Amino acid sequence: MKGIQKTKTSFFNSLYWKIAAIFLITLLVLSVVYLYISVYTAEMYFQETSQKLNAEIAPHIAGDNQCFVNGEANEAALKEVFHNVMIINPSIEVYLLNTDGKILTYFAPNKIIELEYVPLNPIKEFIDVKGEAFIMGIDPKNVHSMKGFSASEVYEDSTFMGYIYVILGGEEYENAAQLVFGSYMLRLGVRSMSITLIAAAIISLIALALITRNLRKIIVVIRRFKDGDLNARIKLRGKGELSEFGNSFNEMADTIVSNIEEMKTMDNLRRELVANVSHDLRTPLATIQGYIETIMMKADILSDAERKSYLETIFRSTERLKNLVEELFELSKLEARESKPTPEPFSIAELVQDVQQKNLIIAKPKNIDLSLEFPLDLPLVTADIGMMEKVLQNLLDNALKFTPNGGKITISLVSQKEDVLVSIKDDGQGISPDALPHIFERYQKAERTSSVDNEGLGLGLAIVKKILEVHEINIDVKSTKDTGTVFSFKVPIFKANQRIDKKFEYS
Ligand SMILES: Nc1ncnc2c1ncn2[C@@H]1O[C@H](COP(=O)(O)OP(=O)(O)O)[C@@H](O)[C@H]1O
Ligand SMILES: [Mg+2]
Incomplete structure (x- = not known):
């Protein structure tokens, strides 16, 4: 039988038996020594007295x-x-x-x-x-x-x-x-000593049984846990090492259980994603297919204006498809740790201006005031430019998406001691406190019932978070329902003696 499969320990292998045996043997040896010493001293005492008297x-x-x-x-x-x-x-x-x-x-x-x-x-x-x-x-x-x-x-x-x-x-x-x-006195002495020793033996055997009983309880629980009862927890009273051991086991079990739960949720999310992705891909694909069919079938009767409008619809759908696929690809690459940041010094003010210019096309028709605020003497920062642009773009996408017509979005840069604080503030629909802790998770969209036609997959913020994570940057979000949302993070200022070839490591 293999050691691992052996589940029952025999009595003579048990800790109880081993400790009890050691203890009883010690007690026996002590008794013999004690008896010998008593007899010897008694004899000496007798002889000494006898010599004095005689x-x-x-x-x-x-x-x-x-x-x-x-x-x-x-x-x-x-x-x-x-x-x-x-x-x-x-x-x-x-x-x-x-x-x-x-x-x-x-x-x-x-x-x-x-x-x-x-x-x-x-x-x-x-x-x-x-x-x-x-x-x-x-x-x-x-x-x-x-x-x-x-x-x-x-x-x-x-x-x-x-x-x-x-x-x-x-x-x-x-x-x-x-x-x-x-001698009566000596007999009395030996008898009381024997009683004391026997009492000591009994008391310690009982105490030992109590201590090892806790150990046996622990073993039973661990075995139950191993056999699949994930709710099995060790309940011991007191504050000794064993209860500490029990508590550690319980914590470990909690971690395992929560990991399993997390994996289950992940699995569910993944399944949901597959469903979402197929749906999200199918819709634009169906649109594309439908319009192409129409163009092919009605090639002769279509006016130029109609054809142009159909082709534009096809173009928008392919654009959307492309974006979806890119986002998925981006995130999976980041998660597989394939895309690594290449930090370099750059002007974040310039980058922000670029991003603003690109997004004015979307902001204008919605009559959204997309403005910038930054001091002119802003220092250079160190980060991967491409990745930072992606972060700003994704945050701005959301701000534009969730801010109603006539709203206001401000990107502000503030120079601090070691970093530049970047904030993207909007006065849009906001995020409910329940949803707020989850918005950075993959495939999470806070407001499913929102009036906004949210075509996103819920990957944008997951990508933002991941990119900032590989830069060792935290992102902060504050949001009030119907009042607006602010996302902010700090990008480190470039120092002249800094080695810019340093690659950020994944944690
Ligand atoms: N500026 C914002 N205002 C309101 N809600 C937001 C904002 N940014 C993000 N959210 C919420 O967080 C969710 C996740 O965002 P994101 O990961 O970019 O996914 P997507 O944009 O594809 O929905 C959004 O669906 C939305 O509910
Ligand atoms: Mg988004």
């Missing part, structure tokens, strides 16, 4: 008894003493050592000693500090374990003969665990 045993035995007679160990007397001590405290083991630490005699029933000599350093240290510090010595019966002890020097007639060495808490407490479980 520090005087060895000096007593040494002082009260004749341990040596004529340089020999006094076995009989010692057996008696050792026996008595053992009866009082069975955990005690007594050894008689010579000055080198050699074990001369001992009393520890049923036990074999593993050592012949006891190391004397701890013993000497113990005697030096008079039992005030906690010192451990070797247990001759178990050389691997250190024990608390009591020790004293032994004299015979003030001659130093050796040592009495008493191991405290001998075999009785060999087993540390036994020590722990034998």
Whole structure:
């Protein structure tokens, strides 16, 4: 199975299980360490207390008894003493050592000693500090374990003969665990520790389940989204990383959905365009065809004036066809990023005058006052002249189209710091606030029911916007219904040291 197709994670692969396992193992290790430390310190504490309490045993035995007679160990007397001590405290083991630490005699029933000599350093240290510090010595019966002890020097007639060495808490407490479980306090401690650990484990497992539950929710939603439910959104309470993740996903999903919507609208618009284009092309074509047919059929009976009028109609229709095709071509070239601007310095005032002259032919018959306003010392600007002319022409086309007879259109140029502000103002029918945000979109015509016979395809402003976009120029529009419209944009002033061969890049 491919990784991508695998949709269900097994329990042991789940994040929950992994984190829980790590956590429980950590808890277990900590408990063992903690238990070990407690047992060890308890044992040390016990031995220390025991040594403090029993520090005087060895000096007593040494002082009260004749341990040596004529340089020999006094076995009989010692057996008696050792026996008595053992009866009082069975955990005690007594050894008689010579000055080198050699074990001369001992009393520890049923036990074999593993050592012949006891190391004397701890013993000497113990005697030096008079039992005030906690010192451990070797247990001759178990050389691997250190024990608390009591020790004293032994004299015979003030001659130093050796040592009495008493191991405290001998075999009785060999087993540390036994020590722990034998003590009520320690048992209580271990029990409360276990309860605490178990509680901690349960609480954290539940907390972990809650956290990973959100993660599982997220996975479910993402899967639903992947499977085509575009409305699936992650809803998490709180403000943690997961909710942030959820929010990011939601934003991404919104973007995807709006992109899809946009693509759908684009698709619809395109379909509409095809319909519009075929209609818009068919009308002039039908006109052309009809008039040509008439001219052909009635060639003999047509007067010159009639023929001239028919041919003029044909000419207007072809003109219209040409314009439609050109606009479509222009926009598709701009959108395919094929036509790139070639910026150069030029006088925008001259360009505007040219455009005005060309359009007077249309303005005059409609009795529209098409005027210019600009200062004489206007600086040069940098842009693609051809493209700028197209922009002005398209804006003027609209102004002329949507301004009724006797109206007024003004093109004004104002020099600003870095740019020349170009405005085309008319007092025509205006654009409704609803339509205003969409007029720059392709195939959008604001007033379909307008009294104006709008033969346009709705491409003019899309072309304007695109051209200005490749020049990195924004266009601004202000319009009031029935009062008029102003389109304005800024063209950068040419600077003497500017490299004019710079090509504008498409964004
Ligand atoms: N000066 C204007 N006055 C009123 N409406 C305008 C003006 N310029 C543009 N419009 C509105 O914007 C729409 C889009 O313009 P445009 O893209 O040039 O398409 P077309 O001119 O082919 O209709 C127009 O159909 C019109 O409704
Ligand atoms: Mg137009």
